[in-house]
Amino acid sequence: MHDESTGPPPRVRGRGAGTNPVNRFEEIGIVLDPETDAGLHAGVPTRFYRDRGRSVIATNSSPDVGFDASLNPYRGCEHGCIYCYARPTHEYFGLSAGLDFETRIMVKEDAPELLRKALSSPRWEPKVLALSGVTDPYQPVEKRLGLTRRCLEILAEFRNPVAVITKNHLVTRDADLLAGLARHRAASVSISITTLDDGLRNVMEPRTSSPRRRLDAVRALSHAGIPVGVNVAPVIPGLTEPEIPALVSAAAEAGAIEVSYTVLRLPHAVAPLFERWLETHLPNRKDKVLNRIRAMRGGKLNDPRFGSRMRGEGIYAREIHTMFELARKRAGLEPPRRELSTRAFRRPPGPQLTLF
Numbered sequence: 001m002h003d004e005s006t007g008p009p010p011r012v013r014g015r016g017a018g019t020n021p022v023n024r025f026e027e028i029g030i031v032l033d034p035e036t037d038a039g040l041h042a043g044v045p046t047r048f049y050r051d052r053g054r055s056v057i058a059t060n061s062s063p064d065v066g067f068d069a070s071l072n073p074y075r076g077c078e079h080g081c082i083y084c085y086a087r088p089t090h091e092y093f094g095l096s097a098g099l100d101f102e103t104r105i106m107v108k109e110d111a112p113e114l115l116r117k118a119l120s121s122p123r124w125e126p127k128v129l130a131l132s133g134v135t136d137p138y139q140p141v142e143k144r145l146g147l148t149r150r151c152l153e154i155l156a157e158f159r160n161p162v163a164v165i166t167k168n169h170l171v172t173r174d175a176d177l178l179a180g181l182a183r184h185r186a187a188s189v190s191i192s193i194t195t196l197d198d199g200l201r202n203v204m205e206p207r208t209s210s211p212r213r214r215l216d217a218v219r220a221l222s223h224a225g226i227p228v229g230v231n232v233a234p235v236i237p238g239l240t241e242p243e244i245p246a247l248v249s250a251a252a253e254a255g256a257i258e259v260s261y262t263v264l265r266l267p268h269a270v271a272p273l274f275e276r277w278l279e280t281h282l283p284n285r286k287d288k289v290l291n292r293i294r295a296m297r298g299g300k301l302n303d304p305r306f307g308s309r310m311r312g313e314g315i316y317a318r319e320i321h322t323m324f325e326l327a328r329k330r331a332g333l334e335p336p337r338r339e340l341s342t343r344a345f346r347r348p349p350g351p352q353l354t355l356f
Contacts, residue, residue: 012044012099014080014206014207015044015080015099015102015103015206016079016080016081016082016084016102016203016204016205016206016277017080017082017097017098017099017101017102017273017277018098018099018276018277018280019098019099019273019276020096020098020099020100021096021097021098021269021272021273023091023094023095023096023097044099044103045103046078046102046103046104046105046141047103047104047105048105048106048107048141049104049105049106049107050106050107050109051075051106051107051108051109053108054114055114055118056071056072056073056108056111056114056115056118056151057069057070057071057114057115057118057129058070058072058133058134062306063306063307065130065133066130066336067128067129067130067133067163068127069127069128069129069130070129070130070131070132070133070134071111071115071129071130071131071132071137071151071162072108072111072132072133072134072135072137073107073108073111073132073137073142073147073148073151074105074106074107074108074132074135074136074137074139074141074142074147075089075090075093075105075106075108075134075135076090076100076101076102076103076104076105076106076135077101077102077105077135077136077139078102078103078105078139078140078141078207079102079136079139079140079167079168079205079206079207079208080102080205080206080207081167081204081205081208082204082205082273082274082277083204083234083236083264083266083270083274084101084135084270085265085266085267085270086101086134086135087101087268087269087270087273088267088268088269088270089134090104091268091269093106096269097268097269097270097273098269098273102207105139105141107141107145107147108147109145109147111147111150111151112147112150112151112153112154115151115154115155116154119154119155119158119160119347120347126160126161126342126345127160127161127342128161128162128163128340128342129155129160129161129162129163130162130163130165131148131151131152131162131163131164131165132165133165136165136166136167136168137151137164137165137166138166138167138168138170138171139168139207140168140207142168142170143170143173148174149173149174149177152174152177152178152181153177155177155181155186156177156180156181157348158345158346158347158348159181159184159186159344159345159346160186160342160345161181161185161186161187161340161341161342161345162178162181162186162187162188162340163187163188163189163190163340164178164187164188164189164190165189165190165192165231166189166190166191166192167191167192167193167205167208167209167214168208168209168214168217169209169213169214169216169217170209171189171191171217171221172216172217172220172221175220175221175224175226176224178221178224178226179224179225179226182225182226182227183225184341184343184344185340185341185343185344186340186341186342186344187226187227187340188226188227188228188229188340189221189226189227189228189229190228190229190230190231190260191214191215191217191218191228191229191230191231191256192214192230192231192233193211193214193215193230193231193232193233193247193250193251194232194233194234194236194240195211195240195243195247196211196243196246196247196250197211197243198210198211198212200240203281204277204281215250215251215254216254218230218251218254218255218256219254219255221255222254222255222256222257223255227257228255228256228257229251229256229257229258229259229260229336230247230248230251230254230256230258230259230260231259231260231261231262232244232247232248232251232259232260232261232324233260233261233262234262234263234264234265235261235262235263235264235320235324236264236289237263237264237289237292237293237295237296237312237316237320238285238288238289238291238292238293239282239285239289241319241320241323244261244320244323244324244327245323245326245327245330247327248324248327248328248330248331248333249327249330249331251331251333252331252332252333256333257333257334258333258334258335258336258337259324259328259331259333259336260335260336261320261324262310262311263296263310263311263312263317263320264293265302265303265304265309265310266293266301266302267302267304268302270302271301271302274301275290275301278290292316295314295315295316296312296313296314296316296317297312297313298313
């Protein structure tokens with residue numbers, strides 16, 4: 001059972017969501033009284049659970065995401081980004097897309113072993129693996145568990161190409177492995193930056209690295225010889241799109257070789273969560289932001305159609321695209337066109353039998 005506030009959610013320190021909205025697959029939920037239960041979620045701790053799944057590589061057929069296979073050591077994400085499109089995936093575990101998503105993290109402890117098994121199989125055709133494409137592989141617990149690094153060690157051993165996507169400066173810890181792969185055109189990193197305003201970042205993406213630290217990561221990775229780009233994502237209409245020129249300029253100055261962008265999308269429970277967040281933190285901007293989103297989504301808060309879900313449609317979508325392209329050209333950056341190579345892939349020899 002999950003709880004759902006009837007009014008603006010309480011501000012839960014260090015968390016993006018203030019409530020647990022009812023799981024769309026469940027018929028029973030708890031509705032809290034906003035006055036008497038206002039402190040129920042204060043100081044919600046993060047809990048970690050063993051993920052017993054027998055596969056660590058997920059595939060997809062979406063034409064929008066740029067990869068068809070991803071590596072996911074974690075499910076759920078401590079970063080707590082209120083707009084995260086992956087939040088509804090927690091509902092498949094009987095949990096909520098709200099606080100549960102950022103406080104109940106599934107940890108695939110045997111991810112490195114499962115990865116080695118997959119790459120060693122004769123059925124594996126070398127291809128780029130996105131790390132991770134769903135939830136951030138460098139969320140805070142990675143500093144302690146090191147699962148992402150151990151997976152990168154195996155990818156480096158096999159020289160299988162990897163495209164890392166993150167919002168966390170912790171990625172610089174693994175610059176040695178990424179640089180080694182990059183020498184075979186088998187590694188790239190994309191740093192997502194939503195805003196340069198750290199105050200906004202603090203309430204919208206509470207446990208991510210600051211914008212300054214993310215730009216520092218771009219510098220460090222670039223200096224190490226790793227191809228690094230910046231994804232201005234998501235662009236939030238009526239809130240962050242005026243920052244596009246400054247974000248693109250900062251990315252270029254930090255050493256990014258390319259920039260890209262996506263527009264906010266709000267699938268399933270993410271839409272009401274985002275509405276409540278606006279009401280709590282930016283009530284004066286709420287109507288403007290939601291109306292801009294609806295104008296780009298055919299009158300709705302979400303449009304799941306391939307081809308439009310990442311960019312939107314209509315006059316505001318065209319304005320964002322024009323602003324981005326002008327900023328990109330002014331900064332001298334290329335449109336995304338990096339292609340990683342599988343040519344260096346190898347299968348290390350297994351243990352040899354000893355003859356007596």
